[in-house]
Amino acid sequence: MSDTQSAVQSQIIEAFEFRHATKVFDPTRKISDSEFTTILEAARLSPSSFGLEPWQILVVQDPAKRELFRPFSWGASGVFNGTDGQLGTASHFTILLAHTGATMSHASEYPLKHASEVKKFPAEALEGFNAAYTKFQKEDFQLATDREITDWSARQAYIALGNMMTAAALMEVDSCPIEGFDAAAASKVLEAEFGIDPQQYKPAVMAAFGYRAGAPMFPKTRRSVEATVRWL
Ligand SMILES: Cc1cc2nc3c(=O)[nH]c(=O)nc-3n(C[C@H](O)[C@H](O)[C@H](O)COP(=O)(O)O)c2cc1C
Numbered sequence: 001m002s003d004t005q006s007a008v009q010s011q012i013i014e015a016f017e018f019r020h021a022t023k024v025f026d027p028t029r030k031i032s033d034s035e036f037t038t039i040l041e042a043a044r045l046s047p048s049s050f051g052l053e054p055w056q057i058l059v060v061q062d063p064a065k066r067e068l069f070r071p072f073s074w075g076a077s078g079v080f081n082g083t084d085g086q087l088g089t090a091s092h093f094t095i096l097l098a099h100t101g102a103t104m105s106h107a108s109e110y111p112l113k114h115a116s117e118v119k120k121f122p123a124e125a126l127e128g129f130n131a132a133y134t135k136f137q138k139e140d141f142q143l144a145t146d147r148e149i150t151d152w153s154a155r156q157a158y159i160a161l162g163n164m165m166t167a168a169a170l171m172e173v174d175s176c177p178i179e180g181f182d183a184a185a186a187s188k189v190l191e192a193e194f195g196i197d198p199q200q201y202k203p204a205v206m207a208a209f210g211y212r213a214g215a216p217m218f219p220k221t222r223r224s225v226e227a228t229v230r231w232l
Pocket of ligand 1: 176178179
């Protein structure tokens with residue numbers, strides 16, 4: 001680290017070096033309520049396209065409920081390393097849901113209601129907001145099908161995911177993002193066990209939080225700066 005790097009810069013880089021995709025957590029260690037609240041705040045305060053916050057975060061703490069996801073969650077079950085996986089060992093286990101076309105289409109009620117009630121846009125600004133969002137969906141990004149709109153929502157949810165993991169790392173809390181699951185099977189469990197309407201929400205990604213049980217299983221490797229960034 002260079003001499004000119006400030007304490008904050010060093011702290012940021014150290015947090016990113018510290019963070020790794022934790023495969024097994026120490027099941028005896030729990031994240032404090034205050035730290036987990038901070039992680040959730042990092043998600044809630046995250047930016048999103050048009051400010052629409054098209055996500056919902058489930059925190060699954062009941063061990064029996066977590067087990068319902070194990071059969072089809074190969075990325076969190078420990079099946080590849082002979083452990084209880086993130087599902088069985090994490091202090092906190094979250095599922096980030098993406099809104100679907102039912103709520104995020106320009107023609108649905110949610111965007112305008114959100115702009116008015118949450119973003120506090122004045123009444124005279126709502127028409128312009130709706131026109132811009134409609135143009136964005138229809139022309140700019142061509143988000144027409146339910147799948148396209150849900151995927152767009154999921155992209156926003158991943159921003160919250162990244163911020164949650166960075167916030168955790170800054171507090172020396174470990175984490176793991178998880179896409180290793182059968183999304184259709186997860187949707188069925190979410191509907192049957194949690195009353196989540198699959199027409200309204202689809203699981204985008206899971207994220208486990210806790211404290212590592214041991215040293216990272218894999219070294220951190222990345223492409224070089226030159227291969228990653230082009231200055232134009
Ligand atoms: C969206 C996403 C999904 C991931 N899914 C899983 C997963 O299901 N199980 C797992 O153990 N790791 C998962 N990972 C972790 C990656 O494999 C890991 O971040 C990558 O190999 C780099 O390693 P590092 O995070 O330890 O630096 C996922 C990462 C991301 C960003």
